[in-house]
Amino acid sequence: MKLKELAERLGCELSGDPDLDIHGIATIDEAGPNELTFLTNPRYSRKLATTRAGAVLLSSSSPAAPLPSLRCGDPHRALARALALFYEPPPRLPGVHPTAIVGDGAKLGEGVSVGPYVVIGERAEIGDGSVLHPHVVVYPDVKIGKNFVAHAGAVIRERVVIGDNVVVHAGVVLGSDGFGFVPVAGSHPLKIPQTGSVKVEDDVEIGANSTVDRATVGATVLGAGAKLDNLVMIGHGSKVGEDSLLAGQVGLAGSTVVGRRVMMGGQAGAAGHLTIGDGVQVAAKSGIANSLEPGAVVGGYPAIEASLWRRAVAAFPKLPDLLRRVRQLELGGPEKRSAET
Amino acid sequence: MKLKELAERLGCELSGDPDLDIHGIATIDEAGPNELTFLTNPRYSRKLATTRAGAVLLSSSSPAAPLPSLRCGDPHRALARALALFYEPPPRLPGVHPTAIVGDGAKLGEGVSVGPYVVIGERAEIGDGSVLHPHVVVYPDVKIGKNFVAHAGAVIRERVVIGDNVVVHAGVVLGSDGFGFVPVAGSHPLKIPQTGSVKVEDDVEIGANSTVDRATVGATVLGAGAKLDNLVMIGHGSKVGEDSLLAGQVGLAGSTVVGRRVMMGGQAGAAGHLTIGDGVQVAAKSGIANSLEPGAVVGGYPAIEASLWRRAVAAFPKLPDLLRRVRQLELGGPEKRSAET
Amino acid sequence: MKLKELAERLGCELSGDPDLDIHGIATIDEAGPNELTFLTNPRYSRKLATTRAGAVLLSSSSPAAPLPSLRCGDPHRALARALALFYEPPPRLPGVHPTAIVGDGAKLGEGVSVGPYVVIGERAEIGDGSVLHPHVVVYPDVKIGKNFVAHAGAVIRERVVIGDNVVVHAGVVLGSDGFGFVPVAGSHPLKIPQTGSVKVEDDVEIGANSTVDRATVGATVLGAGAKLDNLVMIGHGSKVGEDSLLAGQVGLAGSTVVGRRVMMGGQAGAAGHLTIGDGVQVAAKSGIANSLEPGAVVGGYPAIEASLWRRAVAAFPKLPDLLRRVRQLELGGPEKRSAET
Numbered sequence A, B, C: 001m002k003l004k005e006l007a008e009r010l011g012c013e014l015s016g017d018p019d020l021d022i023h024g025i026a027t028i029d030e031a032g033p034n035e036l037t038f039l040t041n042p043r044y045s046r047k048l049a050t051t052r053a054g055a056v057l058l059s060s061s062s063p064a065a066p067l068p069s070l071r072c073g074d075p076h077r078a079l080a081r082a083l084a085l086f087y088e089p090p091p092r093l094p095g096v097h098p099t100a101i102v103g104d105g106a107k108l109g110e111g112v113s114v115g116p117y118v119v120i121g122e123r124a125e126i127g128d129g130s131v132l133h134p135h136v137v138v139y140p141d142v143k144i145g146k147n148f149v150a151h152a153g154a155v156i157r158e159r160v161v162i163g164d165n166v167v168v169h170a171g172v173v174l175g176s177d178g179f180g181f182v183p184v185a186g187s188h189p190l191k192i193p194q195t196g197s198v199k200v201e202d203d204v205e206i207g208a209n210s211t212v213d214r215a216t217v218g219a220t221v222l223g224a225g226a227k228l229d230n231l232v233m234i235g236h237g238s239k240v241g242e243d244s245l246l247a248g249q250v251g252l253a254g255s256t257v258v259g260r261r262v263m264m265g266g267q268a269g270a271a272g273h274l275t276i277g278d279g280v281q282v283a284a285k286s287g288i289a290n291s292l293e294p295g296a297v298v299g300g301y302p303a304i305e306a307s308l309w310r311r312a313v314a315a316f317p318k319l320p321d322l323l324r325r326v327r328q329l330e331l332g333g334p335e336k337r338s339a340e341t
Helices: A003-010 A042-049 A075-086 A306-340 B003-010 B042-049 B075-086 B306-340 C003-010 C042-049 C075-086 C306-340
Strands: A013-015 A035-039 A055-059 A069-072 A173-176 A181-184 A187-191 A197-200 A211-213 A219-222 A297-299 B013-015 B035-039 B055-059 B069-072 B173-176 B197-200 B211-213 B219-222 B297-299 C013-015 C035-039 C055-059 C069-072 C173-176 C197-200 C211-213 C219-222 C297-299
Touching: A003 A013, A003 A069, A003 A075, A035 A042, A035 A075, A055 A075, A069 A075, A173 A197, A181 B075, A187 B075, A197 A211, A211 A219, A297 A306, A306 B306, A306 C306, B003 B013, B003 B069, B003 B075, B035 B042, B035 B075, B055 B075, B069 B075, B173 B197, B197 B211, B211 B219, B297 B306, B306 C306, C003 C013, C003 C069, C003 C075, C035 C042, C035 C075, C055 C075, C069 C075, C173 C197, C197 C211, C211 C219, C297 C306
Parallel strands: A035 A055, A055 A069, A173 A211, A197 A219, B035 B055, B055 B069, B173 B211, B197 B219, C035 C055, C055 C069, C173 C211, C197 C219
Antiparallel strands: A013 A069, A181 A187, B013 B069, C013 C069
16 A cells, blocks of 8 residues: 555555555564554654654654654554554354354344354354354353454353443453352351353453453443453452453452543452542552542552652662661660760 | 241341242342342441342341341351342253263263363263363363362363362363473573372362462362362462462462461462461462461561551551651751751 | 482482382372482471482482482482473374364374364464364464474464464463553544464463463564463563563563563563563562663562562561651650750
8 A cells, every 4th residue: 555545544644755655564673664663652752763664653743753654643543543454354254153052042143153163052142243253152141242252262151241342352251150258167168159140331342361250149240342451350240330441460359340431550459349430540560449539540559649659669669778767866866865964 | 939938048037028029139239129138248238228129138236227127147148048049050951962072981970961062081080960061171080079060161181180069160270280490501491390280179169260280299289168269370289278268360379388268369479388377368469478377367568467567558658758757857967966056 | 110210310319229119209298108209499308307208309419318319410400300201291182183173274284183172273384293182273374383282272363373392271362462442532442453463482381371462563472482370461562582481470561572581470560661681580479660671680569679679578567667766756856855945
């Protein structure tokens, strides 16, 4: 594709040779003379001087670049579009593979692709245009909307309800039993039956090997547009608000309510029975021990206001020296006192 | 079911309309006029004033409730029973599905249910009443007791030994190789063959996508009644004591011995070659770096006595200010001294 | 096997009865009179006095042992060899199981073992001597070298490239979508298509249920000889250097470059877009927030130099008392002043 055509399709301002052929997109380190690279993280701007890329996609507000460029008001959106132009998703096999097992009373929508060895339980419903890759297992009585994509080995337990345009990656487990056990003197812990379910709203995406437990009663809910990374754990009865982003290995204990547009960094966790307000931002590895007001920005464990946390962790390595200095001050008192006497 | 019948079955004291029809159980926020709710966490007691529930199950010692109630000496046990009354577990398919592959010499007990595409290795033994959901893979020479339940995609590696009444959720891996590598100068790390196994005792339950590695020699052991949540990692040669509860994303490095009735909060971890005494309680996200006496209650990383840890983390945000104050005191000395001169 | 034969095969110095029969290898607590035990961790040396083992394998530099011994210059290597002598790996089924599905244009090398219900996509290539255990799913256009071993349920997404002698344990997912979403006002987060791939070099081993995301563009890379434990998460575009060891539940955010021979302890994590130098050692549970020079040894979160971190965490429990002492010092000033007046 010519650079000028790319500029038009992406709605970006072109500077440089309009007839440059672009064959693909690559990182600033790896791009060659017929590839477009991109600068969405200013950390890498010094690399513009040395990149071999044919052209660069960057923000309208970026300084001038020493190579042909596409300047875009929203460079992330332009990059997403550009990538889609050159990306070929894994092919969808048409129809239901002869080895797939579809239970009695199950309903498959129009154009559903069901891969080898998929097992669909009785009375399960799967909406139009969905793709079930090989080895997906759908338990009975599951209800799934349109354009569902499930990668290999994903497991959807009984009675889980899933909206439209949901993507679950390989190894995801939705609707496993919540962790409900009560210690009992003189006996093994008592299991609380987990009779509820999981509800996944529209446009949710769930990363590989993540697990979402079903509620004791009612439903664990992933709100519309929420995105979960890999190896995330959502405890029973928790609710993740719309458009929230949970990075890799995040964990939510049970019955915690996460607001809309919350962002949790990797390996962060939240205790149970909390309310995390809309728009909260949580630093990676933080542990949320208390409910948080909307818009809070927190870090550490237990998580505190982020700028305070940053100052405190910056002071932390000085703690041994501080101990020594206070001891000195304490000794200095008596010394002085003895000098005073 | 009438409320009075429910009271009788649960052994709870009824107050309010005995003929109220109860159709199910729901959370205090979601319950309707023909549903029973429950109050097992006092955090929610204020919600009794506004719940639409028909009745509430609570502790004998709770204050009076403004709606019909079932008062129970052990409300958790009563709730577990009540949930079981209304809960329909996923159906067990009778017999061995024609697509299941059962290796030579494998033995299946009475009434075993083997789902589609299950693979059972040679000489494996599976006890009476067990249920293997679709896509479970049992390697050769595994021995499993009665009433085993394995959800879709669980993998049991060769020679693993499992007791009676064990439940493994979807995606669980038992008996994967321990992480035994030794750095070698001038070559790739040396793999220590992991020749041991995993032994899971009776009444253990293991959450979705958790992994239990087999030992280098001997066995990694999960004691009777131990319960593991999702995405838990048990390193090679570790032992989890009877009735211990390990919450989501907990990790044990190798050769660590966890006592009985230990409780580890979510995302907590323990270093290798430690002994954690009976009844130890570990706060979420804590990291255990040293062996712990029985009954210890710890938090933080490295984990310290919990009340001390709580006081220290409460003081932590004051650290930057403390630095400033000590600097002031140090400056104050000379100032005062100069004033004194 | 006679102890003298074992000594010869392992190249170790024998002391004690050369004709002792050794039937296997066991831990120092569990070994019986016809078993060899080993002492590779000095923590357990006091157990030599009480072990029932027939003989012990230990370092040439260890003190005298009260039982027959094999003294070896490199006891880890000798142990690895000894274990291999007594270890029988899970049998490889010959050929392609009739239930395996091999896509059009796929190429299987000499002696490849393909288990029941394995699915191999179109045009995938799998090298000589590889073993695919039951239920492995290989998407189209994957390229895999010789002697690959994949345990049950592992998933290799489209276009992933894998070198020789790679082992992936059960439930591993290679090539899942990177977590690329950009918040958008008034709409769901925007997905950045993940058009890149994963490249796994020779002699890599990946633990159960770990996940390696494919890059947005280019490739996520695991360098030759790198070893990952279970439930590890490698974010899109990250690179793990040769021979690095990542323990259980470690997480790397995106675009982080980890050097060679790096060791990361369990549950450690690294933020994105960092460079971690060769030979860096990271304590368990640490969080790396900034790039690290080669050879750095770090701990804590944010990770700092390890010995400093150890001193700081040792001082941490004294923080509440320190606050009290500083308050006292501050009060001491006025008191003294009033005494002075």
